[in-house]
Amino acid sequence: xxxxxxxxxxxxxxxxxxxxxxxxxxxxxxxxxxxxxxxxxxxxxxxxxxxxxxxxxxxxxxxxxxxxxxxxxxxxxxxxxxxxxxxxxxxxxxxxxxxxxxxxxxxxxxxxxxxxxxxxxxxxxxxxxxxxxxxxxxxxxxxxxxxxxxxxxxxxxxxxxxxxxxxxxxxxxxxxxxxxxxxxxxxxxxxxxxxxxxxxxxxxxxxxxxxxxxxxxxxxxxxxxxxxxxxx
Ligand SMILES: Cc1cc2nc3c(=O)[nH]c(=O)nc-3n(C[C@H](O)[C@H](O)[C@H](O)COP(=O)(O)O)c2cc1C
Numbered sequence: 001x002x003x004x005x006x007x008x009x010x011x012x013x014x015x016x017x018x019x020x021x022x023x024x025x026x027x028x029x030x031x032x033x034x035x036x037x038x039x040x041x042x043x044x045x046x047x048x049x050x051x052x053x054x055x056x057x058x059x060x061x062x063x064x065x066x067x068x069x070x071x072x073x074x075x076x077x078x079x080x081x082x083x084x085x086x087x088x089x090x091x092x093x094x095x096x097x098x099x100x101x102x103x104x105x106x107x108x109x110x111x112x113x114x115x116x117x118x119x120x121x122x123x124x125x126x127x128x129x130x131x132x133x134x135x136x137x138x139x140x141x142x143x144x145x146x147x148x149x150x151x152x153x154x155x156x157x158x159x160x161x162x163x164x165x166x167x168x169x170x171x172x173x174x175x176x177x178x179x180x181x182x183x184x185x186x187x188x189x190x191x192x193x194x195x196x197x198x199x200x201x202x203x204x205x206x207x208x209x210x211x212x213x214x215x216x217x218x219x220x221x222x223x224x225x226x227x228x229x230x231x232x
Contacts, residue, residue: 007176009226014181014215017134021214023180025070028137029105031174031212032078035061035167036108039081049166055152057081058144059163059207060088062197063110064122067136067213071101074115075196082109084144093198113197125196126209127187135213136180140193141167145205164208175212185209 037050037057044051061078065071077092079085089098096113104110119133125140126132141164148156168184175182186208193206225231 002177004173007173011172011176012181012223013172013183014131014135014211014213015183015218015221016216017131017211017213018216019134020067021136021180022067022069023136023178023212025068025101025103027178028065028068028071029103029108029110031171031178032061032110033105033108034174035078035170036080039083049170053163053166055156055159055163057084057163058148058160059167060084060142060144060204061167062140062142062193062206063137064118064132064139065137066117066119066122066133070103072112072115074118075113076101077111077113077197079109079111085109087144088142088204091197091199091203096198121196125189125193126185126211127189129185129187131183131211131213132185132209135211137213138185138209138211140188140197140206141208141210142197142199142204143207144203146202160207168208168210171210171212180213181215182210182212185211 037053038046039057043054057080060080063076063078065073065076077088079088092113099112101110101112122138123130123133126138132138143160148160172182188206188209190206
């Protein structure tokens, strides 16, 4: 068994995806389970790192699923706070299916919105970066935006990014532990992302994208051990 410390030290962003590697549905569900903050529990009982984020979860995932064995490719949504599901449904396209994917674990609010090949779409909305379409899945982090800023004030903007960053860190480590890799994607076109999911106003705003897939090493890069005791 690999230790958390080893995973934390060895993890790297992927620079390119191989366009082939798939992950089993069970792994996909596990990764998504780890980004669930379990907001129904008291803060101190929430799983790490969500016990360090003291506000109501405000970020949900719009997923572009490409290569997950046992799950149909297409657009999916994960409501990180199940109490916000109706809000998400009302804001998204009317024609979305909201079907339960096969084998979905109890309590994981993941839904198939629309089946189909979303590889080109994912690439296009992520600034035409191939890593968004050639992995197992990529996603946009969809923030509850205008209402939270009005309610909590402008400083909540930073908190939304902190929450998004924490989701990214969890995905980086979960991907590494699963034998694949991930990359944060800060370059994306937000208006086209909003069109994909059907958002018509500023109720939701895409803040950060992410991709997970089989990495292709770049031989131009050298990786050295980060700590002195590991260098000798
Ligand atoms: C907020 C953020 C946004 C990023 N955006 C992109 C991106 O749009 N495209 C990309 O290829 N990599 C992106 N990256 C990955 C960085 O290039 C990568 O993290 C950096 O080179 C350091 O490498 P490491 O993660 O292996 O330490 C992003 C990373 C972060 C944290």
